Amino acid sequence: MMGVFEELKARGLIAQMTDEEKIRDLLDHHKIAFYIGFDPTADSLHVGHFVQIMVMAHMQRAGHTPIALFGGGTGMIGDPSGKTDMRKMLTREEIDHNIECFRNQMGRLVDFSDGKAIMANNADWLMNLNYIQFMRDIGVHFSVNRMLAAECYKQRLERGLTFFEMNYMIMQGYDFYELNRRYDCMMELGGDDQWSNIIGGVELIRKKSAKEVYGMTFGLLTTSEGKKMGKTEKGAVWLDPNKTSPFDFYQYWRNIGDQDVEKCLKFLTFLPLDEIHELTNVETGEQINHAKEVLAYEVTKLIHGEEEAKKAQAGAQALFGAGADTEHMPKAEIKDSDFVDGSASLLDLLLKVKFIPSKSEGRRLIQQGGLTVNDQKITDVAYELSVKNFAGGSVIVKKGKKKYLKLILA
Template sequence: MPNVYNTLVERGYIKQTTHEEIKDILEKEKITFYIGFDPTADSLHVGHFIALMFMAHMQREGHRPIALVGGGTAMVGDPSGRTDMRKMLTKEDIEHNVSQIKKQLERFIDFSDGKALLVNNADWLLNLNYVDFLREIGSCFSVNKMLTAECFKQRLEKGLSFLEFNYMLMQGYDFLELNRKYNCAMELGGDDQWSNMLAGIDLVRRKESKQVYAMTCTLLTNSEGKKMGKTAKGALWLDPEKTSPYDFYQYWRNVNDSDVEKCLSLLTFVPMEEVKRLGALKDAEINEAKKVLAFEVTKLVHGEDEAKKAQNAAEALFGSGNNLDNVPTVMVDDSSIGGLLLDILVEGKIVPSKSEGRRLIQQGGISINDELIKDAKALLEDRFFNDGEGLVRRGKKKFYKIKIK
């Protein structure tokens, strides 16, 4: 029987583990584990996607996931990987974000028949008595040791609030609660959570005299070590209202050649033999691997129908003869004719800002119906519309339809 640990290592997930015996445990036992998702926005983004895949691989081999939504911890904000304090969210904002994130988690994890649990740490954190919490939990943490944690180091230079300093205690307490309630034996998460994970393991040992474990997954970075998932419009969201399935597809279709194999390995269920074959393709042939990557990732996030629509739209734009029905569409009023084209591009979110639009025009990066726009003061003209529709190209591979309402 395959050991999920070997699968995770082969596909490049595992960055650090707390104990060597984890491999044997995952082979001989079926454990309950958890990953936490703080609802700091109303959608997960592609940085969370690798954690969802980590969780899905574990579930496929019979281990039970707990998807922990941080309705309580989001009230404080995780300082890990931050140079400044997170924006304070209201309870109403957090509750809205939690409801949206729950819907997305259900696309990746099977919660039927108790195969996985979906819990919210607000259920135990928000009703804690502060003095009781300090006596039971605070007494188990050494301030000297906490100050050496990587998640706090870079913040100490600019100032770390006492509010954020409590985050490690709260995350550690989550592990303790999940262990007590559900016999949760392992925490998984991004490598930036390592210090918080160690704190939780130590707390469970002190309070319950039990050994629990943790594994971290590599962060999603490109071949230059920079985080992937950033676009001209911001983060690459899993919510189709924030990032359209077409734009999502195009992001993966256009990744660097050197990142294709890594992305196929981490973000799809394509067998590793095929991943290695596709990753070994060179020059023009690597485009076939990129098409597989884009389709498979989009299918996982948005479903097969949306993936096919995005694929057909992309192929239509590159001359395969399919229609353009699935290209993102910007509706413009009749009254916009004669107005500044740059304003329309910004309002339609074809470009993120006027300054970026001017830069693209100056560099020959904007065209309408294959006509290059050379002047940032160009107007939106009737001639750009054929039967009430025009095709805008931004850069080499981004296409948008503009239609008159």
């Protein structure tokens, strides 16, 4: 049976390691505590966090103990990695609320019962530090020259990097030190953009405690063109069903590029590798579309549960002519008061229910032949819907090739 190190490597998840031979031995022949940090900068995890949670789940299944570290302290600063500007500063209340949201979402993939995983909050040791003492004990071990050479800081120097943000690497390193001291945490994991921060923690523990600990990063979720995945015209793809509906979540994965299906199946599902190879080693568009449907169903099931995944699947099948009903299609309600003398502008209605971002965008869609109502292509930008159009209870609007909405007159 494949060990967890080989499993992660075969799935293409591993990017960089501090010591491959020792990490392989630790993961395949020992049981360790490891941690991944999550800064609560929003009230929901998003697709960018998905890979990190999957790695935690793989490691836990192999018998290791995950520590999910919530950045109640570091979130007060914000990680400058990958950012061109300083992050918005959040209040303590906003951070605490976001952490609670993260806890609930993460529990779908990581088992926190009976000590099988640990939730920690770095506010417990960061918020009451004495700054002078902290700098004497910890800051002295960090070289400013080396910090400025790190990629996470280097890309910010032209736009301006505050001393406030410079402290982030020191605090993240101190997190690893504290988790090692409290829980014998032997490894920090994170996205590949965290490599410099992880190295800082590994070296701090070596200098302060004379212990060998390890760091490993995994690849970021990017398309075959190198662009980060998880963005749509509506913004980020969230794991919270109130921010990104299970149907939209399903459709996001159903519509990814053909070249990205295999990577996403490896990164974001627990399907066996030989099954993934069979799904993706295909020649026809119909076969790759089947692989996309499997991907969409599996990831939606992991995040939203089997029932919601089945609903999303049924809704998608209805849209693409598989013979299912339209019960689970995305819906929006309009009212009699939206009509004047029994009619209303189609663009006004679609703007009201946020199916289009603006009237100008709606006009462009119509002019380019990209908007239909009940399979009828709309060519008039002044097109009006009548109350009589809703005699059957609803109207189906289609935008482009893959965006549908069921308008219901309430």
